[in-house]
Amino acid sequence: MTTKSKVSVTTKKIDPKMNAIFIERLERFMALVELSFALKNAPRISKEK
Numbered sequence: 001m002t003t004k005s006k007v008s009v010t011t012k013k014i015d016p017k018m019n020a021i022f023i024e025r026l027e028r029f030m031a032l033v034e035l036s037f038a039l040k041n042a043p044r045i046s047k048e049k
Contacts, residue, residue, distance in 0.1 A: 014022075
């Protein structure tokens with residue numbers, strides 16, 4: 001038995017101000033992701049006694 005699903009794509013007009021806010025927040029989030037990755041993979045400084 002095969003089933004076919006229909007995918008409907010709807011497009012809405014987005015307010016340019018809201019779009020700018022969305023892009024700004026997305027850029028901030030991606031900057032945090034990049035910083036988190038850099039800190040996770042940074043070489044460690046070990047304290048030797």
